[in-house]
Amino acid sequence: MEYFVPLVLVGAVIAAALFGIISWLRNRNIKVKWYEWLIGGAGFALLLLAIQHFFGAWEELFPFAALMGLAIIGIPALILMVIAWQLVTRRAKQT
Structure with missing residues (x-):
């Protein structure tokens, strides 16, 4: 509760x-293609996982694990979200 x-x-x-x-x-x-939604959604889900891991490990008094988890999970999440954003913006500039 x-x-x-x-x-x-x-x-x-x-x-x-x-x-x-x-x-x-x-x-x-x-217009956004389905695979751009998929890549962005996977990146966003990883970002939420990284944030949850950070706060959970920090609460358990493991600051090194919290920061390493944030880096290991969060950086690929940001990369996926940037890839999705770039795919959308590059196609939008073509039209």
């Missing part, structure tokens, strides 16, 4: 971010 409020807040932030991204794409009339 003690994790209910933080999880609701995380869910609300994710929903608001997804709504904002979709609204921004529709306003600019940018």
